[in-house]
Amino acid sequence: MGLVPEIDYGTPHPRGLKGDTDAKMVTLTIDGETVTVAEGTSIMRAAMDSGVTIPKLCATDTLDAFGSCRLCLVEIQGRAGTPASCTTPVAPGMVVSTQTERLKRLRKGVMELYISDHPLDCLTCAANGDCELQDMAGAVGLREVRYGMEGANHLGQAKDTSNPYFTFDPSKCIVCSRCVRACQEVQGTFALTIQDRGFASKVSAGMDEDFMDSECVSCGACVQACPTATLMEKSVIEIGQPEHSVVTTCAYCGVGCSFKAEMRGTELVRMVPYKDGAANRGHSCVKGRFAWGYATHRERILKPMIRSKITDPWREVSWEEAISYTASEFKRIQEKYGRASVGGITSSRCTNEETYLVQKLVRAGFGNNNVDTCARVCHSPTGYGLGTAYGTSAGTQDFDSVEDTDVVMVIGANPTDGHPVFGSRLKKRLRQGAKLIVVDPRRIDLVKTPHVKAAHHLPLRPGTNVAVVTAIAHVIVTEGLVNEAFVRERCDWDEFQDWAAFVAEERHSPEAIADYTGVPAAELRAAARLYATGGNAAIYYGLGVTEHSQGSTTVMAIANLAMATGNLGRRGVGVNPLRGQNNVQGSCDMGSFPHELPGYRHVHDDATRAIFEDMWGVTLEREPGLRIPNMLDAAVDGTFKGLYVQGEDIVQSDPDTHHVTHGLESMECVVVQDLFLNETANYAHVFLPGSTFLEKDGTFTNAERRINRVRRVMPPRNGYADWEITQLLSNALGYPMSYSHPAEIMAEIAATTPGFRNVTYEMLDERGSVQWPCNDDAPEGTPIMHINGFARGKGKFVLTEYIPTDERTGARFPLLLTTGRILSQYNVGAQTRRTANSEWHKEDRLEIHPHDAENRGVRDGDWVKLQSRAGETTLRALITDRVSPGVVYTTFHHPMTQANVITTDYSDWATNCPEYKVTAVQVSPSNGPSDWQEKYKTHSDLSRRIVGTDAAE
Ligand code: SF4
Ligand code: SF4
Ligand code: SF4
Numbered sequence: 042m043g044l045v046p047e048i049d050y051g052t053p054h055p056r057g058l059k060g061d062t063d064a065k066m067v068t069l070t071i072d073g074e075t076v077t078v079a080e081g082t083s084i085m086r087a088a089m090d091s092g093v094t095i096p097k098l099c100a101t102d103t104l105d106a107f108g109s110c111r112l113c114l115v116e117i118q119g120r121a122g123t124p125a126s127c128t129t130p131v132a133p134g135m136v137v138s139t140q141t142e143r144l145k146r147l148r149k150g151v152m153e154l155y156i157s158d159h160p161l162d163c164l165t166c167a168a169n170g171d172c173e174l175q176d177m178a179g180a181v182g183l184r185e186v187r188y189g190m191e192g193a194n195h196l197g198q199a200k201d202t203s204n205p206y207f208t209f210d211p212s213k214c215i216v217c218s219r220c221v222r223a224c225q226e227v228q229g230t231f232a233l234t235i236q237d238r239g240f241a242s243k244v245s246a247g248m249d250e251d252f253m254d255s256e257c258v259s260c261g262a263c264v265q266a267c268p269t270a271t272l273m274e275k276s277v278i279e280i281g282q283p284e285h286s287v288v289t290t291c292a293y294c295g296v297g298c299s300f301k302a303e304m305r306g307t308e309l310v311r312m313v314p315y316k317d318g319a320a321n322r323g324h325s326c327v328k329g330r331f332a333w334g335y336a337t338h339r340e341r342i343l344k345p346m347i348r349s350k351i352t353d354p355w356r357e358v359s360w361e362e363a364i365s366y367t368a369s370e371f372k373r374i375q376e377k378y379g380r381a382s383v384g385g386i387t388s389s390r391c392t393n394e395e396t397y398l399v400q401k402l403v404r405a406g407f408g409n410n411n412v413d414t415c416a417r418v419c420h421s422p423t424g425y426g427l428g429t430a431y432g433t434s435a436g437t438q439d440f441d442s443v444e445d446t447d448v449v450m451v452i453g454a455n456p457t458d459g460h461p462v463f464g465s466r467l468k469k470r471l472r473q474g475a476k477l478i479v480v481d482p483r484r485i486d487l488v489k490t491p492h493v494k495a496a497h498h499l500p501l502r503p504g505t506n507v508a509v510v511t512a513i514a515h516v517i518v519t520e521g522l523v524n525e526a527f528v529r530e531r532c533d534w535d536e537f538q539d540w541a542a543f544v545a546e547e548r549h550s551p552e553a554i555a556d557y558t559g560v561p562a563a564e565l566r567a568a569a570r571l572y573a574t575g576g577n578a579a580i581y582y583g584l585g586v587t588e589h590s591q592g593s594t595t596v597m598a599i600a601n602l603a604m605a606t607g608n609l610g611r612r613g614v615g616v617n618p619l620r621g622q623n624n625v626q627g628s629c630d631m632g633s634f635p636h637e638l639p640g641y642r643h644v645h646d647d648a649t650r651a652i653f654e655d656m657w658g659v660t661l662e663r664e665p666g667l668r669i670p671n672m673l674d675a676a677v678d679g680t681f682k683g684l685y686v687q688g689e690d691i692v693q694s695d696p697d698t699h700h701v702t703h704g705l706e707s708m709e710c711v712v713v714q715d716l717f718l719n720e721t722a723n724y725a726h727v728f729l730p731g732s733t734f735l736e737k738d739g740t741f742t743n744a745e746r747r748i749n750r751v752r753r754v755m756p757p758r759n760g761y762a763d764w765e766i767t768q769l770l771s772n773a774l775g776y777p778m779s780y781s782h783p784a785e786i787m788a789e790i791a792a793t794t795p796g797f798r799n800v801t802y803e804m805l806d807e808r809g810s811v812q813w814p815c816n817d818d819a820p821e822g823t824p825i826m827h828i829n830g831f832a833r834g835k836g837k838f839v840l841t842e843y844i845p846t847d848e849r850t851g852a853r854f855p856l857l858l859t860t861g862r863i864l865s866q867y868n869v870g871a872q873t874r875r876t877a878n879s880e881w882h883k884e885d886r887l888e889i890h891p892h893d894a895e896n897r898g899v900r901d902g903d904w905v906k907l908q909s910r911a912g913e914t915t916l917r918a919l920i921t922d923r924v925s926p927g928v929v930y931t932t933f934h935h936p937m938t939q940a941n942v943i944t945t946d947y948s949d950w951a952t953n954c955p956e957y958k959v960t961a962v963q964v965s966p967s968n969g970p971s972d973w974q975e976k977y978k979t980h981s982d983l984s985r986r987i988v989g990t991d992a993a994e
């Protein structure tokens with residue numbers, strides 16, 4: 042087992058990701074061989090296609106050709122000189138020589154110059170064996186340097202070690218500018234420049250700052266692009282060059298980036314983005330690329346623990362004891378309180394196979410439908426809204442589709458922080474000329490970032506999404522911008538007419554809603570016209586759409602816009618939810634909701650139940666089970682007593698923390714299966730240590746419906762993969778499971794779930810990934826949905842009446858709080874806070890507009906009390922005009938902030954998704970953390986004590 046090979050063709054494919062199906066082909070001769078390639082291909086790439094490798098240094102196939110190093114020279118019959126093969130496109134009949142004596146001499150001369158200004162420490166250099174400069178010296182046959190090493194040079198310059206993950210050693214730099222171009226072309230941050238000219242030219246981060254103080258977002262693209270040891274991962278310097286690698290999938294966000302996990306023995310050396318990864322195309326963000334150290338963090342719990350009361354210290358026990366204790370407790374509870382007194386929560390962080398097993402355990406082992414998922418608190422309205430309008434509870438496009446988009450509308454999402462690799466791909470398209478509309482209360486980075494400026498920013502008041510999106514529809518309908526041919530052919534015409542009459546009402550005009558939404562009417566009209574007439578228009582949205590009392594309504598309003606303008610069923614268009622967690626799509630697909638079996642089929646449906654009853658050998662409950670909030674209500678009422686929570690921290694992530702903890706305190710057996718003692722574990726009786734994504738096999742399904750393989754790169758440090766733990770528990774409960782590998786679980790999923798019918802691990806190994814539906818109708822999977830018709834038949838227009846949330850501002854709570862994520866941290870921070878990512882975000886801050894801050898006597902950095910009707914918390918203020926007056930904003934990555942203490946229990950009318958994005962609050966100066974925060978910390982510390990160890994925090 043060695044390193045997964047990846048070929049560098051030197052320059053990108055001329056047709057980008059679209060392949061060359063309709064490209065004009067060109068035939069030429071290279072070193073006597075006839076080669077036929079797509080028009081626009083470089084000579085360097087054509088040579089690679091014919092098996093000839095031309096030496097290169099400044100070229101790499103992830104970046105546009107630059108032509109600076111002069112190492113790739115070739116001779117072309119009939120042309121003077123020696124052009125660079127990386128910047129010279131092929132031409133019909135061209136005759137190219139790549140290996141003449143003259144070329145060899147010239148290349149050797151170029152390499153001599155480089156090497157004469159390079160520290161000759163190859164044997165002790167961390168890049169030894171993985172250095173293109175070293176390789177090229179060998180390739181051109183350089184044996185001596187005629188100029189000697191004594192002349193003017195760049196040796197001895199200070200190393201920049203400020204970034205926690207990589208170093209910059211300018212003495213090894215050959216100024217090929219690959220890093221600068223990677224930061225511009227791939228990442229789109231423009232943090233690096235080449236300063237000065239000639240011999241004095243050098244790479245500089247920002248205005249000659251160190252990397253940490255610059256605009257750098259630590260995506261790693263420059264490190265990846267660097268052909269020398271100048272930019273180098275610290276982990277490689279510390280551990281040594283990797284020896285073997287395994288392709289797997291990032292376990293952070295719903296982009297689902299593919300990585301090569303590069304190993305030395307069983308130690309992970311680095312995660313390198315995989316060029317063949319269809320979601321990320323070789324790019325990464327700081328989380329997936331670098332923030333994997335939590336897997337070996339000292340606070341990770343590796344032994345099972347139990348305790349009789351949640352006020353007792355934990356007691357480490359064997360796996361046998363923990364499993365049999367849990368099973369006996371669940372049996373006791375069910376005997377005493379009834380079959381419906383227990384339930385389970387699946388995790389959007391775990392694999393499809395693990396999620397499938399948890400819902401199977403609940404339905405077949407517990408004998409009820411009390412299973413729910415954390416997707417409840419984020420994208421359940423997407424499932425409901427898109428399911429209603431189109432018939433499929435998922436986004437319509439693949440990420441590649443953005444390359445054909447002319448107009449992008451981003452609603453309630455912050456891709457550069459929340460979905461960074463997609464954010465970079467989007468920025469690239471915007472730099473190429475696509476237009477951008479941002480609908481967001483906050484001036485997110487995309488509104489104005491290097492070489493990108495939104496055509497329109499609609500800074501709506503939190504909670505008014507439905508009014509704004511319906512007003513966009515009003516403009517489209519009343520100004521005659523509907524794509525009638527599409528609507529007549531693809532949608533229910535009667536429903537469309539009802540909808541058109543509804544949105545055309547004057548009360549839905551931009552002018553009528555301007556006051557209460559805060560969006561200027563002219564700006565909204567211009568944005569609507571651009572969306573409807575600007576060419577291929579795509580909508581990307583996030584939790585700023587779903588986490589509202591009208592979350593499902595907004596999703597349907599968005600679905601209406603795309604149908605009315607015909608922006609569905611082809612590349613470059615569509616409706617695309619940006620999913621938060623790595624497997625939130627998969628956890629929904631796998632039947633994690635109490636009313637749905639895998640594949641979104643209602644438990645009422647006799648035929649569907651029959652499929653699973655046959656497969657599982659049990660009779661299934663016909664009535665939907667309890668949702669998470671209902672489980673907690675029932676616990677407070679004394680009828681729900683046992684909960685199995687896999688990979689989820691409901692105390693931190695669910696709304697109304699006090700209600701959650703009250704519910705948990707009322708239960709008799711709470712089982713938490715996780716990597717760390719999270720906040721929910723404070724209320725647990727059993728802790729089952731979970732495994733990381735590096736320690737197990739399985740699949741994640743990303744926001745594009747792409748099923749990606751997760752591959753085990755090291756044995757589980759806790760002893761078992763999460764699916765094995767669920768299986769042990771099921772067997773102990775008396776419901777037998779005997780899978781020997783997750784591939785067998787996928788075979789069961791495929792056998793029972795139509796959209797997964799043709800999915801197998803063999804297929805995934807062969808193809809890399811596949812987007813569901815993948816069955817006999819779509820054996821290759823489905824990159825774009827609804828090409829010839831909607832999954833439900835005719836597209837359904839739904840009337841979207843705006844109903845203001847019950848959460849209102851007033852004299853006591855005059856400001857509106859909305860929440861979001863920051864790039865370096867992830868959700869409740871359990872993983873990222875245990876990595877060096879915390880260097881970028883040590884605490885959650887409250888963003889407040891200068892006017893609001895001044896009115897309250899708050900200065901930047903002051904402690905402030907944030908109060909709502911539900912509760913209060915304290916954090917420090919960040920004064921910024923990114924938020925409008927009247928709006929405040931915070932992240933929720935740190936447990937001490939507990940933003941959900943102040944969120945209310947209002948929720949989406951259709952799905953119960955909590956209204957996290959709108960809370961009426963007051964902000965006032967404070968002296969520091971409030972009493973409950975101090976108490977909370979003490980309580981957490983106490984309950985984390987473990988008998989017989991010193992592992993307490
Ligand atoms: S740091 Fe690396 S990629 Fe950047 S110019 Fe120097 S050698 Fe080239
Ligand atoms: S790590 Fe990324 S953002 Fe930072 S300088 Fe390199 S390419 Fe630019
Ligand atoms: S964009 Fe998302 S999936 Fe990709 S590396 Fe970053 S966190 Fe991981």
Ligand code: FES
Pocket residue numbers: 096097098099100107108109110111112113114125126127128
């Ligand atoms: S590789 Fe072509 S000029 Fe550098």
